[in-house]
Amino acid sequence: MLMKNVLRTLNLSVAAVTACISVTSCTDNRLPQADTQDTTSSSVSEEVPVGGLEAATPTTVDNRPDIVVVVADDMRWDIMSGEGHPFVRTPSIDQFATEAALMENAFVPLAVCSPSRAAILTGREPHLASAPRIAWRNNSFLQTQRTFAEDLQAAGYTTAYIGKWHLGDGSEPKKGFDHWESFDWLGEMFDPVVHINGVPQQFTGYADDILSARADEFMQSQAESNKPVFLMVGLKAPHLQFEHPKRYDNEYADVEIPKPDSYDEDFSVSGKDQTIKNWLGISNFPCGLKCFKGKWDIYIKKHFRAILGLDDSVRTLRSAIAHRKKTDNTLFIYTSDNGYTLGEHGLTEKHMIYEEPIRVPFLIDFPGQQDRGYRFDGLVSTLDIAPTALDYAQVSIPDYMTGRSLRGLIDPEISEDDKRRDWRDELFMVYPKWQVGLRTDRYKYIESLKSAGHIELYDLQSDPNEMQTLHDDPAYVEVLSDMQQRLQSLTEDNQWSRRIKKPVEKMLVSSAIDSSLADQIAQTTSLGSIPDINTVDENGLSWREVERNENGFEIGNNIQENSTVLMALPIEGTHSWDPFVRVFIDTPYESSMYVGGKSLWDNFERRPLDFPNPPITDQRALMILRFDGAGTQAIKLEVEAPEGTIVLPLESDKALATAERSRMVGWLGEWNEEYMCSKKINEDHSAKAEVISW
């Protein structure tokens, strides 16, 4: 709940944001204090311990570089005027591209927010980072994962995170960061409440203006520090609802922006899976054109206006490093957590592994190392950010990271041939339940996880827009075979397995208890072992086994007001990888979930929930559901996990590997699990998005 009575309104209007950058009174006194201890010598590698375990020796000048990583939200690789886009304008990003190295073929491993951000922070594939799907408000990510911020912090860096987090709730500071500014969940695009080291503050203005100004202030606060700084910024633009600063209300007003050539693509001809268009078709997706009065003109121009706001933020953030006086000793990386489909293939949104969603802008700058304006066209991943940062910080790169340092790729001392020889030639890509595949320099191969047997093969050299699958073209028989074998190998190398879903067959249901005791009992119970059905505890609580009937689980029809019933579902893990188990709950009642002594979600209703990961990595978990004053309707549950990785001990069947595929597909309908768009926006910049987004 927002503490509105203690919010301090700073009234940072759009105009005032810029002014605040150089006004000391705007500086928040909770910024970390600079380490101004006098230092004299100037040793780098010889004085700074490598390995990420010890702080830098305070008696030496620490010449390790500052590191700034800026992650946009949903910016596609080619929405840059400097790359020849005919309509969009990105002057600051273009300028940056002339100073930096541009990775022309950069990709995310999974094209939605939470998994992609988990990959950036850990240097691991999202499923290995325990975040294969949207985290919603699941805060368990950091309970099992170590981010490169922790490695840098341990190595003596001052670390800060400012902006959208989206790996659970962002309001509380997270481990690995000395300074923390984020939102309760995703935050508002206008007049956001920013939680600064856990304390909410009300701001006025456009979120990215505020975040970039806050980042600049943070860098100012470190101006006299001798410690190197790591700053990560999560900008919010151009994510739906494509909100933009008011100053750009009239941009592109007189321009006619045509639809892309593939807007009316016929999937029956091109060979794509029609189920994708049924979901993400620009005319039928809940926040495709429907969110923009049904008009292409409004949709595309709002996106491009949001890009202008993003471009301003990049300018502010580039100038921010000057306030550290380490312009020539700062590694600066700019990318996005995923791309975006803007009408291509008749689609909107991200998710799939086509170029538009999965390919992102990627600029990397370390002055004095790379040639200005250098370009590399090999396959780069956002998985590479963490190892690259650690490499520059002279911290050893953990073995578990699957990304690779980009340092050698931008080193002009290394020949292009040598760079190529040692670099990767394929990338694994997935969107759970929909697509898995790989991309090489020339080809992309896709297997549908939705429509059994549906495959696609694109020759990106002759068909860069992926307009015609060639999987059944006799000329590509060998290519197809090679790509299929490569996918098999990558799947095994990455310890990735398909996720399957099955209904829960058996639960434990408690006797009715007084609701005033329910929270405490539920939390305590969720810490323990499987409840014994033969005993009554000191609270009068007893348990019985209940089997699912055709309607689901009946939990009793005589539960009175002020009474509560608990349900218990034990789960055991069989593998240490991909421990992310999802429990879908379909209930007509308001209810709550507890695992490991914590309440994970209060008062949910008909909502899929992410089961937390830590108990599974500990090999055992007890999930408790709470229903207050339940009536006569049944409750349905379904678990989704990687094939063969969990066991439900109450049930006679073994791991999910042996379970038949879900018989209950359909009872949640085609639940749009990632997205609920409830409100159309209008062109008024002040419209508040009520979308739950990612």
Ligand SMILES: [Ca+2]
């Ligand atoms: Ca995103």
